[in-house]
Amino acid sequence: MSKVRKSFVTTLVLMLALSLSLSACGGKKEESTGTPEKPVELIWYTIGxxxxxxxxxxxxxxxxxxxxIGATVKMNMIDWGDYTQKMQVMTASGTPMDLMFTSSWAFDYVQNARKGAFLPIEDLLQKQGKGIVDTLDPAFLEGSKVDGHNYxxxxxxxxxxxxxxxxxxxxVDKYKLNLDNVGSLESLEPLLKTIKENEPGTYALAVDKTFNPIVPFDYIIENMPMAVKVGDKDLKVVNILETPEMKQTLATMHKYYKAGYIPTEAATLTSLxxxxxxxxxxxxxxxxQPFADNLWSxxxxxxxxxxxxxxALIYNWSVMGSMQAISANSKYPEKAMEFLNLLNTDPVLRNMIDSGIEGVHYKKVGDDAMENLPESKNYDMPTFSLGNVMLTYRDKNDPENKWDEFKKFNDSGEKAPLLGFNFDPSKVTTEIAAVQNVKEEFWASLMTGTVDPDKFIPQATAKFKAAGLDKIIAEAQSQVDAWKATKK
Incomplete structure (x- = not known):
């Protein structure tokens, strides 16, 4: 072989080796940073x-x-009433997605975590989601663990x-009602009486079929009749209908119903x-929440x-009231976490997703304040569902200390007794279905005061027991005891 050709071949081999070496290094770099050469598209399903x-x-x-972060975003919104069912169908069929809204009340977080719909994210939080960990109150991540994992x-x-x-x-102003002593259900009586006597056709105490009275209990399953009393260090699971607190409350509700303070149709009223x-x-x-009166007004x-x-108590359901999960089938889990990290730490991204395009949907009226423009009617998003609310710009009418007050409110919260505990119903699914049927028969009429609790609580309790409530309570107690032992 000539020297020229040999030199050329040698050079070619060296170049090829160098190319492979660089390629290998590049591959390692891509794997460690999660940044591909070509941007990936993240598919996001959310509610609203x-x-x-x-x-x-x-x-x-x-x-x-x-x-x-080298990624683009495709958002798909599903209307409130359709979200749970459509997401169940799509996740079961393997529809491509990377991110999805989940909560304690829509597309059930605990249930779907256990089904394997979501990716466990502890490692991702420590690598690509460090900003989230640093930003969130630890109770958020503690209270949203399912069987020891964050999803x-x-x-x-x-x-x-x-x-x-x-x-x-x-x-209140028209009748000069004094709200200073308002707190308990019983404290409302003189106010309700005034309205009943002077405002015919007005609901003194507006309740519908979803109403649940205020009692100091932490439910094993929301709105099912087994719970642990707030402050009970033994964490004893009880049938809430048999507690003095619930019996007294339902007696007061029935008294108010008979007095005409509660809508006659309350037990079947679907909305107020x-x-x-x-x-x-x-x-x-x-x-x-802080400044809620302003929002409601x-x-x-x-x-x-x-x-x-x-x-102010921190419950599982309040912690899980709004969450974003990464699909177990996501092609780009690291990139999805990078996006969630940015969404929860970057004010520019968070406000763009929340309020739209500056100058089109809203305009700034200060460093951290805004007002909507007419085009905002085409982009009106549910703020609470989209990540770190405390990064969003204040409305021009909001006080400057809005987010400071949110932080104070969060710091004031005490942990409910079952924070971090999630009941596994797999051993009692038949009994839960039967108890649910009994609940449908009695719950709304009892909670709204429509029926006499002295008569209907014994009837409901007998049917609950026949449906297997005691077995569910025993299973719940066993799980709570095991969980309590790990907390020590």
Missing amino acids: TPQKDVDRVMEEVSKYTKEK GVPANKELPAQSVWRFNKNL SDVQATGKWLTDKATN QSLGYPVVSKAASP
Whole structure:
């Protein structure tokens, strides 16, 4: 072989070796950083009324995320009432997706984590999601563990749940009602009496079929009749209908119903929105957050004030009220976590996804304040469902200390007794289905005061026991005891 050709071959071999070496190094770098040469598309399913300008906004979002993390975003919105069913079908059929909204009330977080719909994310949080860990109150991640693992990123929002009595201020002012001593259900009586006597056709205590009275218990399964009393260090699981607290509360509700303070049709009423639109109500029960009165007043179009009716407690359901999970079938889990990390730490991205395009859907009126423009009607998103709420710009009417007050509120919350415990129903599924049927028969009429609890609690309890409630309570107690032992 000539020297020239040999030299050429040698050079070619060296170049090929160098190329392979660089390629291998590049491959290692891509694996460690999760940044591919070509941007990936993250498919995101979330809850809410589909908005006209979603694709338009996501185009701008994708320009930003492409530069920041090498990924673009395709958002698919599914309407409130359809979300759970459609997501169950799509996850079961393997529809491609990377990110999805889940919660304690829609597309059930615990249930779907156990089904394997979501990826466990502890490692991803430590690598690609460090900003989330640093930002969130530890109770969010502690309370959202399922069987020892995290499967979703909770939205950084109000952490505790605090029940309040919410009042139509127009009626409060008209009759000079004194709210200073309002707290317990019984404390409402003189106010309800005034409205009943002077405002015919007005709901004094506005409740519908979903109403649950305020009692100091932490439910094993929300709105099922087994719970642990707040403050009970033994964590004894009881049938809540047999407790003195619930019996007293239901007796008061029935007293109010007979007095005409509660709507006659309360046990079958599906919504209070119509009566709230007319303003023909005095008080109802709601869940609090800082400056909630402002939000309610803006939403209803007339002034609303509220008074605390319970302590601020951190429950599993409040921690899991809004979460984003990574699909177990995601092609790009590391990139999905990078996106969630950015969404929860970067104000530019968070506000673009929440409020749309600056100058189109909203305009800034300060460093951290904004007001909507007319085009916002085409992009009106549910803020709470989309990540770190405390990064969003304040409305121009919000006080400057809004987010400081949220943090104080979160710090004030006390842990409910079952925070971090999630019941595994697999051994008692038949009994739970039977108990659910009994609940459908009795619950709404009892909780709204429509029926006499002295007569109907024994009937309901007998049917609950026949359906297997005691077996469920025994299984729950066994799991709670095992969980309590690990906490020590």
